[in-house]
Amino acid sequence: MTERVTFFDTKIDFLKGVGPQRASLLNTELNIFTYRDLIQYYPFRHEDRTRFVTIAELSEALPSAQVIGRIRDWAVVGEGPKKRLVAEFTDHTGSMDLVWFQGITHFEKFLRPGAEYIAYGKPIAFGSKYSITHPELDPLTAENEQGSTFHPIYNLTEKLRRMRVDSKLIARMMQQLLEVAYPHIHETLPNSLLEQYRMISKADAIENIHLPKSQAWLKQAERRLKFEELFYNQLRLIKNKLIHKTEYPGQVFRNMKLLNRFYKEFMPFQLTEAQKRVLREIHGDLVSGKQMNRLLQGDVGSGKTIVAFITMLMAIDNGAQACIMAPTEILADQHYYGLKVFADQLGLTIGRLTGSTRTKGRRIIHEQLQSGLMHIIVGTHALLEDVVQFKNLGLCIIDEQHRFGVAQRARLWNKNQDIYPHMMVMTATPIPRTLAMTLYGNLDLSVIDELPAGRKPIKTVHRYDTHRLEVFGFMRQQIEQGRQVYVVYPLIEESEKLDFKDLMDGHESITRAFPNHPIGVLHGRMTGYDKDFEMERFVKGETKIMVATTVIEVGVNVPNASVMVVESAERFGLAQLHQLRGRVGRGAEQSYCILMTDYKLSKETRTRIETLVKTNNGFEIADVDLQLRGPGDLSGTQQSGIADLILADLAKDGAILMAARESAQQILAEDPDLVLPQHAPIRNQVEVQREDETNWSRIS
Numbered sequence: 251m252t253e254r255v256t257f258f259d260t261k262i263d264f265l266k267g268v269g270p271q272r273a274s275l276l277n278t279e280l281n282i283f284t285y286r287d288l289i290q291y292y293p294f295r296h297e298d299r300t301r302f303v304t305i306a307e308l309s310e311a312l313p314s315a316q317v318i319g320r321i322r323d324w325a326v327v328g329e330g331p332k333k334r335l336v337a338e339f340t341d342h343t344g345s346m347d348l349v350w351f352q353g354i355t356h357f358e359k360f361l362r363p364g365a366e367y368i369a370y371g372k373p374i375a376f377g378s379k380y381s382i383t384h385p386e387l388d389p390l391t392a393e394n395e396q397g398s399t400f401h402p403i404y405n406l407t408e409k410l411r412r413m414r415v416d417s418k419l420i421a422r423m424m425q426q427l428l429e430v431a432y433p434h435i436h437e438t439l440p441n442s443l444l445e446q447y448r449m450i451s452k453a454d455a456i457e458n459i460h461l462p463k464s465q466a467w468l469k470q471a472e473r474r475l476k477f478e479e480l481f482y483n484q485l486r487l488i489k490n491k492l493i494h495k496t497e498y499p500g501q502v503f504r505n506m507k508l509l510n511r512f513y514k515e516f517m518p519f520q521l522t523e524a525q526k527r528v529l530r531e532i533h534g535d536l537v538s539g540k541q542m543n544r545l546l547q548g549d550v551g552s553g554k555t556i557v558a559f560i561t562m563l564m565a566i567d568n569g570a571q572a573c574i575m576a577p578t579e580i581l582a583d584q585h586y587y588g589l590k591v592f593a594d595q596l597g598l599t600i601g602r603l604t605g606s607t608r609t610k611g612r613r614i615i616h617e618q619l620q621s622g623l624m625h626i627i628v629g630t631h632a633l634l635e636d637v638v639q640f641k642n643l644g645l646c647i648i649d650e651q652h653r654f655g656v657a658q659r660a661r662l663w664n665k666n667q668d669i670y671p672h673m674m675v676m677t678a679t680p681i682p683r684t685l686a687m688t689l690y691g692n693l694d695l696s697v698i699d700e701l702p703a704g705r706k707p708i709k710t711v712h713r714y715d716t717h718r719l720e721v722f723g724f725m726r727q728q729i730e731q732g733r734q735v736y737v738v739y740p741l742i743e744e745s746e747k748l749d750f751k752d753l754m755d756g757h758e759s760i761t762r763a764f765p766n767h768p769i770g771v772l773h774g775r776m777t778g779y780d781k782d783f784e785m786e787r788f789v790k791g792e793t794k795i796m797v798a799t800t801v802i803e804v805g806v807n808v809p810n811a812s813v814m815v816v817e818s819a820e821r822f823g824l825a826q827l828h829q830l831r832g833r834v835g836r837g838a839e840q841s842y843c844i845l846m847t848d849y850k851l852s853k854e855t856r857t858r859i860e861t862l863v864k865t866n867n868g869f870e871i872a873d874v875d876l877q878l879r880g881p882g883d884l885s886g887t888q889q890s891g892i893a894d895l896i897l898a899d900l901a902k903d904g905a906i907l908m909a910a911r912e913s914a915q916q917i918l919a920e921d922p923d924l925v926l927p928q929h930a931p932i933r934n935q936v937e938v939q940r941e942d943e944t945n946w947s948r949i950s
C-alpha cells in the first residue's frame with residue numbers, strides 16, 4: 251500500500267518559533283516529528299486558570315491558587331542552597347511572598363516593582379503569611395485579567411525543561427497548529443454514533459483536549475476521544491475474530507477413542523461442572539471446521555491442567571500433535587511433569603524443549619516432532635525456533651499469553667503447513683473483565699469459575715515480623731500433623747544481592763529453628779539439575795519446609811503443602827501474592843497463608859494485604875489490583891498492546907468500553923465489510939490505519 255501523505259505529515263519545523271534546534275529537541279525527547287505527532291501529544295492534566303482568589307482567601311486546602319497583585323519589592327536572601335529571591339506580592343486584602351530558588355538572575359531582570367502580575371501556584375502558610383514557591387508569573391494584561399481558560403500541562407523531560415521548553419511553549423505551538431489544522435481533522439466516527447452518545451466532533455474534541463473552552467468542553471473532549479480509542483480497539487479485535495471465524499479453516503477433531511479410554515480408566519477425579527462446560531465449549535470449536543482461538547481463564551488451582559490435557563487428547567485422537575508453550579523454564583517443567591503422568595498412562599510420547607535442553611536431546615526431539623512420533627511437546631520460546639517442525643501440529647496452548655507478543659503467537663501458528671493449528675491461551679491469574687476485553691477481545695472466552703469440590707478456602711492472616719516466633723510455632727504444629735510448608739522471600743533484580751542474603755539468612759534461621767526437619771531451598775541462581783532435585787525432594791515429602799524465591803510463583807503443585815509464609819509481603823504485588831497463596835489449598839486439608847510485613851506500611855500496601863485477607867477470589871483481587879495500579883502496571887501487560895490506550899483508563903472507563911464494544915459489534919454484524927455509506931468514516935479510517943497493528947484511532 252502506498253503511503254498517503256497528508257497535511258499531518260508536515261514537519262513541526264514549519265511552525266513559527268520552532269526552528270531546527272527546538273525541532274530536533276522535540277524529535278529526540280518526545281518523538282514528535284510531524285504535526286500528527288504534536289497534535290496527538292495530549293496533555294496529562296489541565297490547570298484551572300479561570301478563577302482568581304484574593305490574598306485574604308488563600309488557604310492550604312487549595313491545591314493551587316491564582317492571584318492578581320502587585321510586586322511591592324524583592325530581595326535576594328540566604329546563602330548556598332538556601333539562596334533565594336523573595337518578592338513581596340500584595341493586593342487590596344493583604345500581602346504574601348513569592349519565592350524562587352532557581353532562575354534568580356532571570357527574575358532579577360524580569361520583576362518590576364510596582365507592576366501588576368498574575369501569580370499561580372500552590373499556597374503554603376508560614377506563620378500568618380502565605381507564600382508560593384516557584385509560582386508561574388505573568389504580567390497582567392487586558393486579555394488575561396478576565397481569567398484565561400484551562401492551561402494544558404504536558405509531560406516533558408528534564409532536558410526540555412532545562413532548554414526552556416515548557417508546557418506554555420507547547421501550548422503556544424498547539425494553538426498555532428490548531429488554527430490551521432482544524433479543517434483538516436476528519437470525522438472518524440459515523441453520525442449515528444455521535445448522535446446516539448451525544449458526542450462532539452473529532453475536530454472539536456482535538457481542539458478542546460488541548461485548549462478547552464471550559465471544563466464542560468474538556469470533559470466532552472475526553473469522553474469523545476476515549477470512546478473513539480476504545481471503539482477502534484474493539485473494532486480491530488472483533489474484526490480480527492470475524493476473519494478467523496469466517497476465513498480460517500480448522501482441522502476437525504471428531505474421534506474420541508483415547509479420550510474415552512482416559513475417562514474410563516485413568517480419570518483421577520470427577521470434573522467440576524465448570525471444567526465440563528469449558529470442555530464442551532472447546533469441543534464445539536474443534537469440530538466446527540474453523541480455527542479455534544480461545545482464552546481459558548481460571549482462578550489459581552481451578553484445574554486448568556486437566557482441561558489442557560483433555561483438549562490435547564482431542565487433537566491426538568485425530569492424528570495431530572499438540573504443544574504447550576510457557577514463559578519460563580520452571581513453568582514449562584511443571585506442565586511437563588503434570589502432563590507426563592497422564593501421558594504415560596496412555597502410552598503417549600511427551601517431550602520437553604527449553605533453553606537448557608542439550609544439543610543431542612534437541613536433535614532427537616526435532617526428529618520425533620517432524621516424524622510425528624512425539625505427540626505432545628512442552629516448552630518455552632525454544633519452540634519458536636525454525637528448526638522446530640511438526641508433522642501435523644493441530645493444537646497450540648499458550649500459557650501466560652500476556653508475556654508473549656503478537657509476533658511470537660503468529661510464529662507458532664505458522665508451524666503447520668496447510669492449516670493453522672487451533673489456539674488456546676491460558677492465563678494463570680484472572681484478569682479483570684475490561685482488561686480481558688481490550689487484550690483478548692479477539693478471542694472467545696471460557697472461564698473456570700469453580701474450584702474442585704472439597705477444597706477448604708485458604709485462611710489468610712497478616713502478621714508483623716515481630717511475631718515470627720509464633721509463626722514458627724504454627725509451622726511446627728502443621729509439620730507435626732504431616733503437612734509441608736513454603737517460606738517465600740522476595741528476590742527482585744534491582745536489589746538482588748541484598749535479597750539473596752535475606753533468603754540465605756532466612757534459610758539459616760529456619761534451619762536453626764527446625765533442627766529435626768529436613769529443609770530445602772530453591773532459587774533462580776541454582777542450576778536446572780539442582781532445582782529439579784530440590785523440587786522432587788519436596789514433592790516426595792522428604793523435605794518439610796521449602797525456602798524459596800518467587801520461582802515457585804506459578805504452576806507448582808504439591809497438594810500436601812498447607813502453609814505458605816510470605817516474607818516481606820509488602821514488596822509483592824497483589825496478583826503475585828494471590829499466585830503464591832495458590833500454591834497451598836490444593837489438597838483436601840485446611841490451608842493457611844501468612845503474610846509477614848514490617849510495621850510501617852503505606853496505605854496502598856495495607857489495602858493490598860487487607861484485600862488478600864478478605865477474599866480468595868482471584869477476579870475480585872484482579873479488580874482491586876487494576877484500581878490500585880492501573881492497567882499499564884499489571885504484571886507483564888506492558889508490551890501487549892494495552893499501552894496503546896493513550897486516554898482511556900480501564901480502571902475507570904469500563905462503561906465507555908462497554909458502549910464502544912457494543913457499537914463495534916453492532917456495526918460489524920450489520921456491515922462486516924464496512925461498505926454502507928453511513929460507515930464511510932470508519933472505512934476510511936480502517937483503510938488508512940490497516941498497516942498499524944495496534945492503534946486504529948490515530949489522526950490520518
Ligand SMILES: Nc1ncnc2c1ncn2[C@@H]1O[C@H](COP(=O)(O)OP(=O)(O)OP(=O)(O)O)[C@@H](O)[C@H]1O
Nearest residue numbers: 519520521522550551552553554555556678702805
Ligand atoms: N475436578 C477436580 N477435582 C479434584 N481435583 C482436581 C480437579 N481438577 C483439578 N484438580 C486438582 O487440583 C489441583 C490444581 O489443578 P491445576 O494444577 O490444574 O490448577 P491450575 O488451574 O493450573 O492452577 P495454577 O494456575 O494455580 O497452577 C491439582 O492437584 C489437580 O490435580
